[in-house]
Amino acid sequence: MAGSLVLPHSVADARCPADPLTVCDVTHLNSVKVAGIADVRGTSDVRQALRKWQGKVSVGGGRFSMGGQTAIEGGLQLDMRPMNTVVNFDPAKKTVRVQAGMRWRDLQSLIDPHGLSVRTMQSYASFTVGGSVSVNCHGRYVGHGPVSRSVRALQLVLPHGEVVEANRQTQSDLFYAAIGGYGGVGVITEVELDLDENFRIERATASVALEDYPAWFREKVQSDPQVLLHNADLFPRDFDAPRCVTWSRTSKPLSVAARLTPTGGKYTKEQLFLWAMTELPGGSSLRKGVAKTMEDKPAVVWRNFEASLDVAQLEPASRDDSSYVLQEYFVPEHHFVSFARKMSALMQSTRTGTVNVSIRHSPADEPVWMAWARQDVFSFVVYYKQGVSLAAQRQVAQWTRAMIDLALSHDGSYYLPYQLHATMEQFVRAYPGAARFSKLRQELGASRLTNTLWSYYRV
Numbered sequence: 001m002a003g004s005l006v007l008p009h010s011v012a013d014a015r016c017p018a019d020p021l022t023v024c025d026v027t028h029l030n031s032v033k034v035a036g037i038a039d040v041r042g043t044s045d046v047r048q049a050l051r052k053w054q055g056k057v058s059v060g061g062g063r064f065s066m067g068g069q070t071a072i073e074g075g076l077q078l079d080m081r082p083m084n085t086v087v088n089f090d091p092a093k094k095t096v097r098v099q100a101g102m103r104w105r106d107l108q109s110l111i112d113p114h115g116l117s118v119r120t121m122q123s124y125a126s127f128t129v130g131g132s133v134s135v136n137c138h139g140r141y142v143g144h145g146p147v148s149r150s151v152r153a154l155q156l157v158l159p160h161g162e163v164v165e166a167n168r169q170t171q172s173d174l175f176y177a178a179i180g181g182y183g184g185v186g187v188i189t190e191v192e193l194d195l196d197e198n199f200r201i202e203r204a205t206a207s208v209a210l211e212d213y214p215a216w217f218r219e220k221v222q223s224d225p226q227v228l229l230h231n232a233d234l235f236p237r238d239f240d241a242p243r244c245v246t247w248s249r250t251s252k253p254l255s256v257a258a259r260l261t262p263t264g265g266k267y268t269k270e271q272l273f274l275w276a277m278t279e280l281p282g283g284s285s286l287r288k289g290v291a292k293t294m295e296d297k298p299a300v301v302w303r304n305f306e307a308s309l310d311v312a313q314l315e316p317a318s319r320d321d322s323s324y325v326l327q328e329y330f331v332p333e334h335h336f337v338s339f340a341r342k343m344s345a346l347m348q349s350t351r352t353g354t355v356n357v358s359i360r361h362s363p364a365d366e367p368v369w370m371a372w373a374r375q376d377v378f379s380f381v382v383y384y385k386q387g388v389s390l391a392a393q394r395q396v397a398q399w400t401r402a403m404i405d406l407a408l409s410h411d412g413s414y415y416l417p418y419q420l421h422a423t424m425e426q427f428v429r430a431y432p433g434a435a436r437f438s439k440l441r442q443e444l445g446a447s448r449l450t451n452t453l454w455s456y457y458r459v
């Protein structure tokens, strides 16, 4: 039962078995045994798979979600990654329509020669467009909010194989339910997006007192039209001194000539650093020091270069004994200081293994049903290291629930692509749109379109 200290499907130390029918997520903490995995290359393949297989069906994009959101025990997983071509590209109108399994990085290679950029995406480019829309991702973009705002239209395959075009005017319920819908109302087969211009950006850093940060952000970041990206990091032990990094439009000469971050890079230095930071005594001050030295170096890069980072940069050498995991919390602007202070107290009194907490801002979402930003919010992304043992998983569940309670007590919410530690009550409070979402699923006969997330919270 979701309310007790039982984990969704862990009954032992977490392992990622080398079995082609076991779907593991990026943390290796969650593995789901499926009955089959179907590669799909086009909308007709998706329809055919739904017709042929009568059991439960889940959808897999890049599989970077962290709680079994792409699979269901004994079901069929549709692997969207082979669906990766451009359907229509209009550089003059700055729009593109792609198959949903395309990764941002592949799209960037196609649009960069036309001087264009993805408008809104995560901090890394390894995710699929469909997976990003299905979680309603966001990035460091100032004033952009979630990706929903740059989605013009979706092509969806509904549970019985019907193909539907959904946008803000036509089939708008499906449009706003499928964005952030984690594959629960239909399979997104195509996504049409607004694009932006690519331009040079320059990095600036600043240290700001925690109490001053919201006003500083409003004055120096939010109200400056030249600013594109911004985040502020909090470091252990105190998590109370925001170190801000802001990227603004510039015409200065480039310090990095490459237009895009190369793919397939080896990140051995980064792996070593991550290990030293989390294993060596005084490791966390190492992080602070290196961050400061790197950030204070002048940097002028193409927007597409900074937007095309590879998640491989964060991948540890091994996830056998421990794993690096993310969480994210959203709180209304006026609760920023109170939440940050209480989070800092919680992290100092509990062993959370937190490496850093990254702060970003998002304006309220559009009428997305499963919106995580129902008003203008600051978000707190927690990056932490945990053991794989059952005891470690239980301990993480405990402090995660305390963090969710803290966010809820500040009229806030938490992000769903991560581990499923929230209780049923916490989930319902954070996502009041879930009841309407569940009703739509029933009307569409979509109960077979499911995954560990929807099954755990009985949506």
Ligand SMILES: Cc1cc2nc3c(=O)[nH]c(=O)nc-3n(C[C@H](O)[C@H](O)[C@H](O)COP(=O)(O)OP(=O)(O)OC[C@H]3O[C@@H](n4cnc5c(N)ncnc54)[C@H](O)[C@@H]3O)c2cc1C
Pocket (backbone or CB within 6 Å): 026, 058, 059, 060, 061, 062, 063, 064, 065, 066, 069, 070, 071, 080, 100, 101, 121, 122, 123, 124, 127, 128, 129, 130, 131, 132, 134, 135, 136, 137, 138, 139, 182, 183, 184, 186, 187, 188, 189, 311, 314, 326, 417, 451
């Ligand atoms: C290192 C790292 C950094 C991250 N940074 C950010 C960040 O900056 N901002 C942010 O918002 N998030 C961030 N995330 C979370 C990330 O955005 C989500 O995990 C996202 O879902 C990843 O995309 P994916 O292609 O791997 O999706 P998957 O994990 O494969 O799928 C996610 C969900 O979408 C569903 N889905 C996938 N494709 C489709 C489709 N075509 N149709 C219907 N449903 C579908 C799946 O069933 C699943 O429920 C980060 C994650 C990691 C691991």
